[in-house]
Amino acid sequence: MKKIGIASDHGGYSLKEMIRKNFPELDLQDYGTFSEESVDYPDYISKLAVDVAAGKLELGIALCGTGIGASIVANKVKGIRAALCHNGYTAGMSRAHNNANVLVMGGRVTGPEIAFQMVRKFLETPFEAGRHEKRIDKISTMEKNHA
Ligand code: RB5
Numbered sequence: 001m002k003k004i005g006i007a008s009d010h011g012g013y014s015l016k017e018m019i020r021k022n023f024p025e026l027d028l029q030d031y032g033t034f035s036e037e038s039v040d041y042p043d044y045i046s047k048l049a050v051d052v053a054a055g056k057l058e059l060g061i062a063l064c065g066t067g068i069g070a071s072i073v074a075n076k077v078k079g080i081r082a083a084l085c086h087n088g089y090t091a092g093m094s095r096a097h098n099n100a101n102v103l104v105m106g107g108r109v110t111g112p113e114i115a116f117q118m119v120r121k122f123l124e125t126p127f128e129a130g131r132h133e134k135r136i137d138k139i140s141t142m143e144k145n146h147a
Pocket of ligand 1: 009010011012041064065066067068069070
């Protein structure tokens with residue numbers, strides 16, 4: 001079974017908990033946060049992103065209030081392609097065309113049913129490769145040259 005990581009700050013905490021409860025069948029490693037108490041999203045999202053990049057997790061799910069901070073942080077980690085998505089279509093396309101390895105959502109801007117659809121689409125959609133492969137390779141080259 002795929003090992004999936006999930007992390008949030010306080011802005012994404014409540015949606016993180018709903019996702020955890022709605023997908024009991026997943027092998028989900030929870031990187032926190034563990035309450036509504038205010039925390040700094042880089043502290044939680046970076047740990048998840050580092051473990052995805054290291055291959056300890058197959059895919060990650062990251063949340064903050066808007067999803068913006070979480071995506072900025074995750075995308076700082078070499079090898080991470082974090083996609084801030086807003087519906088099932090974008091979540092599926094982030095896998096099919098962008099080979100995204102972290103799904104990012106905003107807990108304050110996304111309802112639970114849409115979030116569940118995004119998680120399902122993200123986890124079930126394979127990378128199409130083909131013409132998309134060379135574009136991902138170009139992103140990796142950018143990482144090497146500009147990181
Ligand atoms: C926390 O208040 C909020 O700034 C954070 O969750 C996130 O939305 C940042 O991008």
